[in-house]
Each structure stands twice: as structure tokens, then as C-alpha cells.
Amino acid sequence: MTDTAIEAAALGKRFGWRQKGWALRDCTLRLPVGRVCAVVGPNGAGKSTLLAHAAGLLAPTEGGITVLGTTPSAARERMAYVAQDKPLYPQLTVAETLRMGAELNPRRWDAAVAERIVDEGGLDFGSKIRSLSGGQRTRVALALALGKRPELLLLDEPMADLDPLARHQLMGTLLADAAEHGTTVVMSSHVVAELEGSCDHLFLLGGGRVRLAGPLDALIAAHTLVTGPTGDLAPHIVVESRTTGRQITALIRPEGRIAPGWQTAEPTLEELVLAHLRAPGAPALTLTDEGDADNSQGGNGGNDDGETNGTRTRGASV
Amino acid sequence: MSAVTVVSAGTSQRRPAHPARALARAVLRPHQSALWFWGLLVALIGGGLLWAAGPGFDAVWDAYLKSGCRETDYCDMGSAYQRYDMVVTLGPAVLSVAPALIGAWAGASLIGRELESGTAKLAWTQSVTPARWLAAKLAVPAALIVSGTVLLTLLNRLVWWREERLRHAVGTRDWFAVTTFTGNGILATAYALLALAVGVVAGLLLRRSLPALAAGFAGTAALMVVLQGNRHHLWPVTEVRAAASEPLWTGMLVDRGLITASGDRISDSLCEDFDCGRSDVVGYWAQSHPASHFWPLQLVETGIVVAVTALLVLASFHLLRRRTGGAA
Numbered sequence: 001m002t003d004t005a006i007e008a009a010a011l012g013k014r015f016g017w018r019q020k021g022w023a024l025r026d027c028t029l030r031l032p033v034g035r036v037c038a039v040v041g042p043n044g045a046g047k048s049t050l051l052a053h054a055a056g057l058l059a060p061t062e063g064g065i066t067v068l069g070t071t072p073s074a075a076r077e078r079m080a081y082v083a084q085d086k087p088l089y090p091q092l093t094v095a096e097t098l099r100m101g102a103e104l105n106p107r108r109w110d111a112a113v114a115e116r117i118v119d120e121g122g123l124d125f126g127s128k129i130r131s132l133s134g135g136q137r138t139r140v141a142l143a144l145a146l147g148k149r150p151e152l153l154l155l156d157e158p159m160a161d162l163d164p165l166a167r168h169q170l171m172g173t174l175l176a177d178a179a180e181h182g183t184t185v186v187m188s189s190h191v192v193a194e195l196e197g198s199c200d201h202l203f204l205l206g207g208g209r210v211r212l213a214g215p216l217d218a219l220i221a222a223h224t225l226v227t228g229p230t231g232d233l234a235p236h237i238v239v240e241s242r243t244t245g246r247q248i249t250a251l252i253r254p255e256g257r258i259a260p261g262w263q264t265a266e267p268t269l270e271e272l273v274l275a276h277l278r279a280p281g282a283p284a285l286t287l288t289d290e291g292d293a294d295n296s297q298g299g300n301g302g303n304d305d306g307e308t309n310g311t312r313t314r315g316a317s318v
Numbered sequence: 319m320s321a322v323t324v325v326s327a328g329t330s331q332r333r334p335a336h337p338a339r340a341l342a343r344a345v346l347r348p349h350q351s352a353l354w355f356w357g358l359l360v361a362l363i364g365g366g367l368l369w370a371a372g373p374g375f376d377a378v379w380d381a382y383l384k385s386g387c388r389e390t391d392y393c394d395m396g397s398a399y400q401r402y403d404m405v406v407t408l409g410p411a412v413l414s415v416a417p418a419l420i421g422a423w424a425g426a427s428l429i430g431r432e433l434e435s436g437t438a439k440l441a442w443t444q445s446v447t448p449a450r451w452l453a454a455k456l457a458v459p460a461a462l463i464v465s466g467t468v469l470l471t472l473l474n475r476l477v478w479w480r481e482e483r484l485r486h487a488v489g490t491r492d493w494f495a496v497t498t499f500t501g502n503g504i505l506a507t508a509y510a511l512l513a514l515a516v517g518v519v520a521g522l523l524l525r526r527s528l529p530a531l532a533a534g535f536a537g538t539a540a541l542m543v544v545l546q547g548n549r550h551h552l553w554p555v556t557e558v559r560a561a562a563s564e565p566l567w568t569g570m571l572v573d574r575g576l577i578t579a580s581g582d583r584i585s586d587s588l589c590e591d592f593d594c595g596r597s598d599v600v601g602y603w604a605q606s607h608p609a610s611h612f613w614p615l616q617l618v619e620t621g622i623v624v625a626v627t628a629l630l631v632l633a634s635f636h637l638l639r640r641r642t643g644g645a646a
Contacts, residue, residue, distance in 0.1 A: 055443050059643020073447065073643070081443035087436030089348045096347060103340035104444035148444070 002069030005152050005184040006031040006054050010063035013049050022208050023049040027063070029203055029213045031186065032289060033151075036178060038195040038216075039188040040273055041205035047188035048084055050205065051156050054186070055081035068152055077108065079152035080145035086137050086161070090130035094123055094140055101144045114147030117173060121166070134161035139170065146177055153178065155187040159194055171198060192270045202269070204276055211276050214287030216269065222287060223272055224254050228262040240279040251275040253285065338454075341446060345454045348437075352423055353462070360466040363412050366405040367473035371480050374402045379484060393488045403490070406481070409474045410501025413467060417513035418539045420463060424517025425534025428455055430527035448642045449635060452518075456631060459514055467507040474501045493609055494570035496546055503616040508623040513538040515630035522637045541626070545619060552618040555605040567606040574604035 011027040024046040031037050039047045052058045053065050056072030067075040088097055098118070102109040118125065121139040129137060138161045145153060153174075159167045175198055178185045189195055202219055204212035212219055223239065227249045233241070236258070241250035251267060258264060267275070276282055346353060377398040387393035432438040442448045485491060491498055500506050517534035524530045550572045558565040564574070575585040579598040586594045607615060 052439075055439075057439055057442060057642055059641060076443065076447060077445040079443070081439070083436050083439050085436055087440050089437055089440075091348055091350075100344045100347065101444065103344045104441065104446050106337050106340055106445070108445065144440075 003033050004030060004066070004069060005033045005035065006065065006067055006186065008050070008053070008063065008065045011050075011053060011060050011065050012062040013046075013053065013058060014061045024053075024205075025208045027205075027208075027210055029210055029286065030288070031184065031201060031203075033068075033184050034182050035201040035215075036175065036185045036199045037187070037201035037203060038199040039186060039203045039205065040190070040192060040195070041188075041211075042190060042277060045205040046208040047190075047205055048156050049208075050203075051081070051154050051186065051188055052083075054152075055079065055154050057081070075152070077105070078150060079154060080148045080150035081154040082138075082141045082145050082156060082158055084156040084160075086134075086141040088129045088137055088140060088144075091128065093126050093128050094118055094132075095125040097129060097140055097144065098125075098147065101147050105148045108149045110147055110149050113149070113177070114143040117143040117146060117170075120169070120173065135163060135166050138162055139166075142170065142174065146174070149181070150183060152184045153186070155185065157189060158187050159189070160191075167194065192273045196269050202273075204273060206277065206280055209284065210286065211282070211284050212272075212286075214285070215289055218287045218289075219285070220266060220269065220272060222253055222285065223267050224252055224258065225265045225267045225271060226250050226252055226258065226262040227265075231261070237283065239282040240275040341450070341454045342458045344441075345451075345458045349427065349459075352427060356462065356466060359412065359416075360469060363409055364469055364473055367409045367470070367477055370402055370405040370409070371473065371477045374398075374405060375477070375480050375484070378402045378481075382484065382487060387488065395488075406477050406491070407497075409470065409477065410497040410506075413470055413474070413501040413506035413510075414497040414542075416467070416506075417509040417542060418535050419513075420510055421513035421517040421520070421534035421538030422531045423534070424459065424514050425520040425524070425530030425532075426517075426527040428459065429518050429521025430524060430530030433521065433525040434527050442642065448638050452635060452638050456514065456518060456634075460511055463510045463514060464507055467510045471501065471503070471506050478502055492570075493612060494607065499549070499612075499615075500546070503612070504620050505616055505623070508620045508627070509538075509542060512541065512623050512627045512630075515627045515634065516541065518634045519630050519637070522634055522641075545622065549615060549619060550607060552622075553607065553611050553614045556608055556611075557603055557605045559601055559603045561601045564602050565604050567604040568608045569611065570607040572605045572607065574602070577601040577603060 007030045008027050011024060012022060013024045014021045015023055023044075027046070027050065039050060041047050049058065053060060054067050054072060056067070056076055065072060068078055069075075072079075089100075092100070098111070098114050101114060102111060115125075118140060121136060123132070123136055123139065129140065132140065138158065142155075142158065145155070158174075159171065162170060171194075174185070177183065185199075187195070187199075200216050202212060202214065202216050203210065226233070227247060229246055230243060230248045233250060233252055235255045236252040237255060239251040239253065241248055251271065252258075378395060381395040381398045382393065385393055385395055387395075429438075432441070438448075438451070441451050446454075481490070493499065493502070500509065513534070516537045517530070520533035520537060521527075521530040524533060550570060555572050556567075558567055559577070560566075567574070573585050575583060576594060576596070576599045577583055578596065579600050583603060584594060584596075589595070
């Protein structure tokens with residue numbers, strides 16, 4: 001039994017033959033099992049490509065990816081994947097769709113879980129998929145995924161079609177189910193707010209590369225939001241800074257003690273993500289778990305040394 | 319209905335069905351309308367051929383006897399023959415047209431639409447490898463196609479066997495006519511399977527239903543036209559010669575011509591008149607396939623079709639593996 005859900009090593013995917021066609025490049029990251037991981041990034045960042053590789057739907061152009069300690073192809077039975085456009089057969093009914101899930105996953109199917117998720121949405125089992133709204137189709141797609149009892153659940157923009165109420169309710173069901181069974185969940189989104197409070201691990205992608213990767217609390221602890229009069233922030237690494245009049249607000253990765261003139265605050269997930277998205281030139285940062293012997297720092301920035309331990313930097317910010 | 323289906327989903331979980339059968343059902347379910355169409359087509363044409371082999375032919379034979387025709391090229395046997403002729407023409411014709419339709423369906427509906435709408439991803443992320451998915455997509459339709467074409471071919475042959483007296487008397491149909499030749503032997507089945515493979519490759523290559531529909535149809539039609547157009551090359555011809563006049567050949571005429579005093583053999587197929595405007599003709603020749611060449615010709619053509627089909631099937635698995643990268 002492995003404790004790694006997903007491990008990508010220099011994974012790269014190019015569509016077509018153009019040199020600029022890289023959807024994902026030099027992607028090295030590791031996700032331990034049992035995490036709820038958010039894959040965040042702007043459109044075209046490579047989120048869907050990363051998830052499709054993990055699901056065994058795409059062959060890498062370079063590098064490799066392992067899932068649950070084996071190839072994505074061999075782990076097929078133990079993971080579930082919901083694609084961004086929630087593909088389902090429009091001509092089938094809800095009941096027929098679930099029956100297909102039972103037939104295609106004979107060893108794992110849990111009809112009760114799938115039926116409960118459909119029931120909670122008040123869906124009629126006899127209605128055709130083509131007559132359902134986008135949100136209702138999302139619900140059926142999730143029922144199909146959870147009915148498989150996956151060890152790893154890959155969700156590509158899962159909540160995009162849902163109204164806030166359904167989103168909240170379905171996310172609750174999903175996370176409760178995942179917590180109960182120790183399922184590793186990976187979900188991509190470009191709406192950061194939808195992930196706040198529900199995930200404990202983060203992969204931030206941009207331009208097909210990894211920008212941030214690691215446990216969420218460690219990543220947040222590694223950054224500090226500072227406000228103060230314009231001045232030099234060296235030796236800290238400045239991710240992004242904005243000047244308003246004589247005030248400067250910056251997101252930094254502290255390197256040692258912060259000078260007393262600065263007001264410091266812990267950034268929220270959204271502030272952390274947005275600052276990195278606004279500053280594409282900021283160096284990448286990959287953190288691993290505390291006490292995790294595995295040294296899998298893959299960031300291509302030059303400042304990875306010594307930041308493996310998330311608590312060290314927290315001490316510097318006080 | 320909904321309550322019943324939910325209950326059966328529950329039962330299948332408790333008592334798991336055979337995985338291959340379950341996969342076959344899952345493959346078929348989205349294609350129920352195509353299944354109905356094929357079933358109805360086979361039933362209608364099959365019923366028509368059964369009628370033709372029984373009461374239809376009896377009525378024609380009565381009309382022939384009453385007409386008092388002798389061995390002539392044309393004999394008016396009235397409406398009984400018109401009805402009969404329509405059905406017995408339709409039987410082989412359907413088997414000759416079906417491949418192009420199968421190719422279009424396989425390209426568009428079986429594969430192309432699944433890749434276009436993403437439902438293929440849905441299947442590949444269940445506990446089914448893409449290779450097994452493709453194998454089921456090939457095997458299940460192939461089994462249904464073969465059952466239909468074999469049944470219709472056997473009925474075509476039944477009619478052919480019953481009407482032998484009539485063909486002898488009035489020469490209604492030739493064994494080598496393009497649709498008759500295809501519909502009376504194993505070729506109908508071979509072409510239908512070729513069409514399935516062409517459609518599947520077209521769908522995998524183009525990944526969209528409309529282009530794959532066109533490519534599946536056109537690809538199958540083109541292969542059939544080329545192969546059927548060169549049918550007569552597939553077995554050595556029988557040649558007959560005569561000194562005085564055009565020799566009597568039997569069956570499918572391939573080429574004929576004349577022999578000059580210097581020993582040259584000239585094909586007269588492009589000539590206006592019989593002697594090709596030459597005065598030094600010393601004899602005539604004709605090359606043809608007699609009726610005894612029916613099975614050799616069928617077998618060679620079927621062999622080629624099966625070989626092309628096998629190559630396309632291999633190509634389809636290769637295409638899929640290259641895309642999804644799954645070793646298993």
C-alpha cells in the first residue's frame with residue numbers, strides 16, 4: 001500500500017507538433033493519499049491536462065505520472081474521474097446511466113451511494129439525461145463517480161454548473177463521503193472561493209507549469225502579507241507588491257526576520273492565489289509535508305532550500 | 319418503469335453479471351435505435367425473401383406457364399413477376415448497400431460521437447480499459463451484423479436455388495451481376511465487417527461524428543467500388559477460341575477479341591464493328607469466368623477483404639493506445 005496518490009515527474013504534454021503547443025511542461029508534484037487537493041489556475045493553465053493524465057486518458061509527451069503507486073492504466077478501477085463537460089449518454093435515463101455504472105464496475109459498484117446522491121437532488125430515475133439541466137447532469141456524473149467507491153476522485157471543474165445552494169449541499173456530501181472512506185479528492189477550479197475551507201492541499205498551475213504545490217497550511221505559512229511605507233523588502237522574496245501612494249502592500253516569502261516597521265498578516269488562500277496569478281514571474285515553490293522524508297521539491301525557482309519545513313517560516317513572521 | 323429499473327440495478331450489484339455480458343449490454347444500450355433499425359431491416363427483407371422463395375416464386379412460375387413463352391429473351395409475366403422481381407432485387411441490393419451505411423454509422427455514432435461528446439472518457443474511466451472498450455465496440459456490433467448478413471445471404475441463396483428453373487427458362491438474373499454476386503455469397507458478410515472497421519478507424523482518426531460519418535461512408539464505398547471493379551482479375555480466366563465466328567463463352571465475359579494472320583491478339587472491346595475494320599482476321603477469342611468460378615472468386619475477394627479488415631482493426635487498437643497511453 002502506497003501513501004502517494006499522485007506523483008508526476010517532469011510530466012509534459014504537447015498537443016500537435018508546434019513548439020508552442022505545450023499544455024503542461026516540466027510538471028513535478030506529489031500528492032499524499034487522503035488529501036483534498038485543489039488544482040487552481042487560470043484558463044489554459046494545464047489543469048484539465050494534468051487531471052486527464054492522472055485519469056489515464058492521455059499519454060504524456062515526456063516525463064511520467066503514477067497514480068496510487070502504479071500506472072494510471074492499472075489504477076483505473078480504483079479511481080473515478082468527472083470530466084469538465086460532464087459527458088453522459090443523452091439518450092439514456094438516469095436509471096440506465098447508473099445501471100451502466102454497475103455493469104462497467106462490477107467489482108466496486110455501490111448502488112446505494114449513487115442512488116442517494118441522485119435522490120438528494122430530487123431527480124426522477126426515469127428521466128432522460130438530455131432533459132436534465134447542467135446542474136442535474138453534474139449530480140448524475142458525481143453519482144456515477146462516487147458509486148464506483150474510488151480511492152482517488154478526480155474532478156475537473158466539478159461545481160461550475162451548480163447554483164450556490166446545490167454546490168454547497170453537493171460539496172458537503174462529497175467531502176463527507178471522502179472523509180468517511182479516506183478518499184483522496186483532486187478538484188480543479190478557477191473559482192478560488194469555491195475551494196476555500198474544503199481543501200487541505202494546493203497545486204497552483206500557470207502557463208502549463210507548477211507555480212505552487214504543497215499542503216495548504218504550509219503554503220500559507222510560507223507567505224506573509226506585509227504593509228508599510230515604501231522601502232526595501234530584501235532579503236525576502238517578493239511575490240508581488242503594489243504601491244498605493246506612499247504605502248506598499250506586498251506578498252513575500254520571508255527570509256529571516258521582518259523589519260519592525262512592517263505590518264504583517266497571514267494571507268488568505270485567495271490572496272495567495274491571486275498574487276501568484278498577477279505575478280507570473282514569481283519563482284515557483286513546492287513544499288512537502290512536515291516530517292515527510294520524501295524530498296520531492298520540483299519547483300524551478302531558485303529558493304527551495306530550507307523551506308521544506310513549513311513551520312520554520314511561520315516563526316519569522318511574528 | 320423507473321422503479322423497476324432501480325430495483326434491477328440493485329440486484330445486479332448483489333449478484334454480479336458476467337463482466338463481458340455486462341460490458342456488451344453497456345455498449346449496446348446507447349445504440350438502441352440503430353439496433354432496432356437493423357433488426358427491422360433484416361426482418362423486413364428476410365420476410366420478403368421468404369415470401370419470394372415460397373408463394374412469390376410459385377405465382378411467377380404459374381404466370382410463366384400461362385404466358386406460353388418459349389425460350390425468349392423477353393417474356394411478359396405480368397404483375398406477379400414485377401412484385402417478385404422487386405423483392406429478389408432488393409435482397410442482394412440491401413446487402414450491397416448496407417456496408418456503406420454500416421461504415422457511416424460506425425464512424426459517426428459508434429465512435430465519432432463518443433469522442434466528440436466525451437462519453438468515451440466516461441467509459442474509459444470506469445473499470446474498463448480503452449482496449450477492452452474498443453474490443454467490445456467491435457465485437458458486439460460485429461456479432462449482430464454477421465447474424466443479419468448471414469441470415470439474408472442464406473435467404474438469397476434459397477431464392478436463387480428455387481428460381482433456377484425460371485432463370486433457365488427466361489434468363490432473368492446473372493450470377494455475376496455485382497449485387498447478386500455479393501449478396502449470394504460470403505462477401506456480403508465480409509464487406510459488412512470491413513465497413514465496421516473502416517468506420518471505427520475513421521471515427522478514431524477524426525474524433526468528430528459528422529466528418530467520420532462522411533469518411534466511413536465514402537471509405538467503405540470507395541473500397542467496395544475498387545474491389546468489385548477488379549473482381550474479374552482475382553481468378554485465372556477461361557479462354558475459348560474459334561476460327562469462324564465469335565466463340566460461345568459462358569458466365570462473366572472479361573474480354574474478347576480477334577486473332578490476326580500475323581498471330582497478334584487484339585481486344586475488340588473498343589471497336590465499332592465485329593472485325594475491327596481489319597481484313598486479316600483468322601480467328602476469335604473470348605475470356606470469361608464460367609459459373610464454376612463463383613466460389614474461387616468469392617474466396618479470393620473475401621480473403622482480401624478480411625485481410626484489409628484485420629489491418630484496420632489492428633490500426634484502430636494502435637491509434638487508441640497511442641492516444642491514451644494505456645499499456646493494459
